[in-house]
Amino acid sequence: GESVGLHLPTLSVQEGDNSIINCAYSNSASDYFIWYKQESGKGPQFIIDIRSNMDKRQGQRVTVLLNKTVKHLSLQIAATQPGDSAVYFCAENILYNTDKLIFGTGTRLQVFP
Amino acid sequence: GAVVSQHPSWVICKSGTSVKIECRSLDFQATTMFWYRQFPKQSLMLMATSNEGSKATYEQGVEKDKFLINHASLTLSTLTVTSAHPEDSSFYICSADKTGSYEQYFGPGTRLTVT
Numbered sequence: 001g002e003s004v005g006l007h008l009p010t011l012s013v014q015e016g017d018n019s020i021i022n023c024a025y026s027n028s029a030s031d032y033f034i035w036y037k038q039e040s041g042k043g044p045q046f047i048i049d050i051r052s053n054m055d056k057r058q059g060q061r062v063t064v065l066l067n068k069t070v071k072h073l074s075l076q077i078a079a080t081q082p083g084d085s086a087v088y089f090c091a092e093n094i095l096y097n098t099d100k101l102i103f104g105t106g107t108r109l110q111v112f113p
Numbered sequence: 114g115a116v117v118s119q120h121p122s123w124v125i126c127k128s129g130t131s132v133k134i135e136c137r138s139l140d141f142q143a144t145t146m147f148w149y150r151q152f153p154k155q156s157l158m159l160m161a162t163s164n165e166g167s168k169a170t171y172e173q174g175v176e177k178d179k180f181l182i183n184h185a186s187l188t189l190s191t192l193t194v195t196s197a198h199p200e201d202s203s204f205y206i207c208s209a210d211k212t213g214s215y216e217q218y219f220g221p222g223t224r225l226t227v228t
Contacts, residue, residue, distance in 0.1 A: 008154050032215065041204075041224070042221055043119075043206050043208075043219040043221045045219070046216065046218075089157070099162070099217070100147070100159060101208075103156045103157045103159075104156065106156050
């Protein structure tokens with residue numbers, strides 16, 4: 001849904017551990033979801049996407065899980081590294097209806113040694 | 114491929130002046146580009162959808178006369194913040210839809226500070 005949060009939730013993990021970042025989306029008609037990584041002072045960087053006809057998709061060290069029943073999306077990062085420290089956003093879209101992306105609130109991931 | 118650039122990367126201007134920000138798709142054509150605004154510690158908020166050769170579509174609450182968008186070619190969209198005020202200080206990010214793909218490619222952002 002529309003993001004109006006003033007404080008980003010933070011997830012702190014130790015280097016080498018797995019990270020799980022969660023996102024709740026608002027529109028049950030959304031059928032395409034994307035995770036973005038944003039480092040300070042930079043634009044969002046595409047990580048992985050998933051369409052609504054799937055419930056899981058894997059990339060390199062990342063996995064996205066989609067639960068349409070509860071409108072929930074998660075991003076799993078395996079063996080988290082210091083370079084993974086950033087803010088992560090989920091975004092939702094309705095393909096072939098609109099090109100507009102609706103961004104979630106975001107989660108700051110902090111990786112400590 | 115699929116690189117989007119923005120210029121300038123940062124700008125400081127005085128209250129009441131206008132500022133133009135450029136968004137370019139460097140190696141692909143983009144019929145549609147998007148402009149977002151991001152305040153500190155907040156998410157990206159879509160301001161408007163920029164369509165090549167036609168008028169932009171603005172999101173609710175975004176003043177079209179204040180944020181002028183021009184999409185004159187398939188590789189360039191511009192956002193002009195007119196009569197800027199300190200509350201317009203923000204991080205402005207554009208993205209571009211690659212024709213034939215449903216992925217949006219984001220620019221690096223422009224930091225606007227209005228004094």
